[in-house]
Amino acid sequence: MDKDKFAEATGWNTTDKGYNLAMEQFKIQINLVETVVKKERTQCHSEDRCMARTWGTGINKGHGPQCSHKRCGGDYCKAHAKKAYESEEPCLTNPDGTKRGLWCGRIDKPLVGLDAAGVWQIRWLTDDMLEKYNDSRRHPGFKKGRYV
Ligand SMILES: [Zn+2]
Numbered sequence: 687m688d689k690d691k692f693a694e695a696t697g698w699n700t701t702d703k704g705y706n707l708a709m710e711q712f713k714i715q716i717n718l719v720e721t722v723v724k725k726e727r728t729q730c731h732s733e734d735r736c737m738a739r740t741w742g743t744g745i746n747k748g749h750g751p752q753c754s755h756k757r758c759g760g761d762y763c764k765a766h767a768k769k770a771y772e773s774e775e776p777c778l779t780n781p782d783g784t785k786r787g788l789w790c791g792r793i794d795k796p797l798v799g800l801d802a803a804g805v806w807q808i809r810w811l812t813d814d815m816l817e818k819y820n821d822s823r824r825h826p827g828f829k830k831g832r833y834v
Pocket of ligand 1: 753
């Protein structure tokens with residue numbers, strides 16, 4: 687936005703007192719609007735979002751939020767579709783104990799930390815899941831995988 691265009695659009699005179707300040711304020715407003723619009727465009731609607739659960743980052747770390755990526759075709763984003771193709775079952779491991787399939791499961795299913803053999807594979811950080819994990823640790827049969 688140049689000086690003359692702003693004057694034309696607002697009817698202000700470029701020599702008016704406060705002209706430059708008003709133009710700067712206007713530029714800031716425009717930037718804010720553009721930022722919001724951009725954010726809305728990149729954040730897809732929840733119905734378009736991948737159905738995979740993730741470990742989470744920041745304040746959501748260990749709380750299993752939904753993947754923020756857009757679905758590609760089916761229920762999942764490109765990366766999770768690949769995992770889900772192996773298996774949609776959470777806490778599944780390869781023979782060497784590494785992760786297999788949709789590790790954190792789906793967002794429409796409850797959090798799962800134990801695998802089918804009763805081994806703790808994911809130690810979720812929600813109050814509820816931590817309590818379950820800590821209870822289980824006191825039992826003699828307690829077993830955990832390589833990521834716990
Ligand atoms: Zn995903």
